[in-house]
Amino acid sequence: MSAAPVDLPRWADVALVPLVSVAAALLVAGLVVVGIGENPLEATALLLRGALGSAEGIGFTLYYATNFIFTGLAVAVAFHAGLFNIGGEGQATLAGIAMAIACLAVPALPGFLAAPFAILAAAAGGALWAFIPGWLQAKRGSHVVITTIMLNFVAATLIVYLLREIIGKPGSMQPETPDFSAQAVLTPMHQFLAPLGIDLPSTPLNTAFLLALMALVAVWLLIWRTRLGYAIRTVGANPRAAAYAGISPAAVTMIAMAISGALAGGLAVNEALGVQHRLVLDFTAGYGFVGIAVALMGRGHPAGVGLAALLFGVLYQGGAELSFDKPAITRDMVVVIGGVLVLFAGALDGLFRRLVAGVLRIGGGAA
Amino acid sequence: MDLLQTIAVVLDSMIRLSIPLICAAMAGLWSERAGVVDIGLEGKMLVAAFASAVAAFVTGSAWIGLGAGILAALALALVHGFAAITWRGNQIVSGVAINMLAAGLTVILGNAWYGQGGRTPSLEGAARFGELTLPFAGWARANVPGLGLFYDEVVSGHAAPAYLAFLCVLVTALVLKRTRFGLRIRAVGENPAAVDTAGISVAGLRYGAVAICGVLCGIGGTYLAVAQSAGFLPHMTAGRGFIALAAVIFANWCPWPALGACLLFGLLDAVAIRLQGVTLPGIGLVPVEAIQALPYLMTIVLLAGFIGKATPPRASGLPYVKER
Numbered sequence: 001m002s003a004a005p006v007d008l009p010r011w012a013d014v015a016l017v018p019l020v021s022v023a024a025a026l027l028v029a030g031l032v033v034v035g036i037g038e039n040p041l042e043a044t045a046l047l048l049r050g051a052l053g054s055a056e057g058i059g060f061t062l063y064y065a066t067n068f069i070f071t072g073l074a075v076a077v078a079f080h081a082g083l084f085n086i087g088g089e090g091q092a093t094l095a096g097i098a099m100a101i102a103c104l105a106v107p108a109l110p111g112f113l114a115a116p117f118a119i120l121a122a123a124a125g126g127a128l129w130a131f132i133p134g135w136l137q138a139k140r141g142s143h144v145v146i147t148t149i150m151l152n153f154v155a156a157t158l159i160v161y162l163l164r165e166i167i168g169k170p171g172s173m174q175p176e177t178p179d180f181s182a183q184a185v186l187t188p189m190h191q192f193l194a195p196l197g198i199d200l201p202s203t204p205l206n207t208a209f210l211l212a213l214m215a216l217v218a219v220w221l222l223i224w225r226t227r228l229g230y231a232i233r234t235v236g237a238n239p240r241a242a243a244y245a246g247i248s249p250a251a252v253t254m255i256a257m258a259i260s261g262a263l264a265g266g267l268a269v270n271e272a273l274g275v276q277h278r279l280v281l282d283f284t285a286g287y288g289f290v291g292i293a294v295a296l297m298g299r300g301h302p303a304g305v306g307l308a309a310l311l312f313g314v315l316y317q318g319g320a321e322l323s324f325d326k327p328a329i330t331r332d333m334v335v336v337i338g339g340v341l342v343l344f345a346g347a348l349d350g351l352f353r354r355l356v357a358g359v360l361r362i363g364g365g366a367a
Numbered sequence: 368m369d370l371l372q373t374i375a376v377v378l379d380s381m382i383r384l385s386i387p388l389i390c391a392a393m394a395g396l397w398s399e400r401a402g403v404v405d406i407g408l409e410g411k412m413l414v415a416a417f418a419s420a421v422a423a424f425v426t427g428s429a430w431i432g433l434g435a436g437i438l439a440a441l442a443l444a445l446v447h448g449f450a451a452i453t454w455r456g457n458q459i460v461s462g463v464a465i466n467m468l469a470a471g472l473t474v475i476l477g478n479a480w481y482g483q484g485g486r487t488p489s490l491e492g493a494a495r496f497g498e499l500t501l502p503f504a505g506w507a508r509a510n511v512p513g514l515g516l517f518y519d520e521v522v523s524g525h526a527a528p529a530y531l532a533f534l535c536v537l538v539t540a541l542v543l544k545r546t547r548f549g550l551r552i553r554a555v556g557e558n559p560a561a562v563d564t565a566g567i568s569v570a571g572l573r574y575g576a577v578a579i580c581g582v583l584c585g586i587g588g589t590y591l592a593v594a595q596s597a598g599f600l601p602h603m604t605a606g607r608g609f610i611a612l613a614a615v616i617f618a619n620w621c622p623w624p625a626l627g628a629c630l631l632f633g634l635l636d637a638v639a640i641r642l643q644g645v646t647l648p649g650i651g652l653v654p655v656e657a658i659q660a661l662p663y664l665m666t667i668v669l670l671a672g673f674i675g676k677a678t679p680p681r682a683s684g685l686p687y688v689k690e691r
Binding site: 032035036037084086136140141142143145146147149150151153154157158160161165286289290292293296327328329330332333334335336337338339340342343346347348349350351 | 450451454457459460463464466468472478609612656659660663670677
């Protein structure tokens, strides 16, 4: 992104620069912890123990990571097409709405159809909400960044209205739908693995995690192994060159946005279909925005997105445990770390590349 | 007379709800006219609201609160400038980062310092901006039919930063349109290379615009926490920075139309609050959410070129690279 590109060896580009920015972001978070009068080393130890110290902790960590994989992939796919999709929150919201409507309208599907039907509805809802800005940019020239922001707010008001007036649980003051049918909801991981003799504690981790892993592989195949993926990358690199090569940037913009929105819908699958078993207000809880940090840190590559999602899963679960012991360090710390990471790995990428290049040169000169 | 009274009350609440929008819209206008896209208005207002509430509580002075709010927003604005101007980073990404930072930091610090889930203690007396009664307000209400009522209800009776906000619109319009500095700001947003050729620093001008943007966001955030409310609440900006952004687009990046758009969006908000739980004949219970979603929907429709056309400054969002 820097105008004067710094040449770095490939390993430094894909691994060292993101690692340095993560380290710097965690350092900033540590300073915040010091600033509120806590010991950052003790906090880190508590955080890691909470996230990875027990089978239960790991289950929670992977459950959070599932959300980040979906939202991170959503942002990453759009990035490859040169698009910045800030609308993950809104797209996940619409996915949840579409899924709830599907589940409540067709409650009596047989078991093997109910869950796939609900998942497809979620993907379609998310895809539609992302297709609109894609279409508006491709055909009407309005920028996806602004339209996705605006549509986030439209989705937020829409779900309030729908949960209160249309699909809300009758007689309930809570903004939530009735429970989905037992056939539609996803199996918790500890039940799923029990027949194989694997004994896991009960956690919110469910089969949506497997779906997320499949999505990682599918996105890798899509972007680097298909004709469409090539078209997406070409448009992202240079839309005019793509047009000369016979690729329609308008079509690719719309398709990439739709895929991105469908992936964001995975958040609704994990939260509503996998854990809550009904649609509740505010289930997106900022995961969509942290997805931007995940995608930037993972450099848009599914492997990177997976690792970054795992890191944020650790931070989320560990942060929750940490806030039990240290009430001053709330989970909002994850949002701060996410923000600093977006700044460092995204906007200040040029600075960090220059830093890493400088260090490598000194290292090379000394050797 | 009852109808007039109702209209006056709604217009009064329109003004109150518009003030943060007006400040943020002017802020966004400065930044974007200079070619720096800013979706971090929301975050800057949020830190300003937090810093002003804390400072006003600690010192007991609303004015010191205003100063602290401005400084906090200015600091974040300079972070944005550092990323967007000095390091030519992606301005959207930087704006997202600023919003996330603000949302997280304010709650963490508020919770650590006051332990009320991120709220700051409520402000009383001089720690809050009181309502100013303009001269002759009571007299006009009693003696001038119609207009006097509006003068008393709508024009008079707002906090000091509210009048400051309107002053900012006037100053923004005059400076951008009529001064050399304003011309240069507009030029750097349209054609930075030409400005550079004339021997004027592109980065300097852009930093100036970004700093003004921070100051204005600071006023808006302070108004929210220290005038409209009596303290900071987590996430209290609640999307106002984005509505302000919508207002700027709606107004085609011009100050007076932006003021109009902010007042319109403020009016929608006031009407939505007024109609909460009201049943109208023919409609039934008013879907307040539809009114709340209107500013966003209107912006989408406008941007799509279905009504009018939005033309952003030509160099907005593009980092400037000097030829080597």
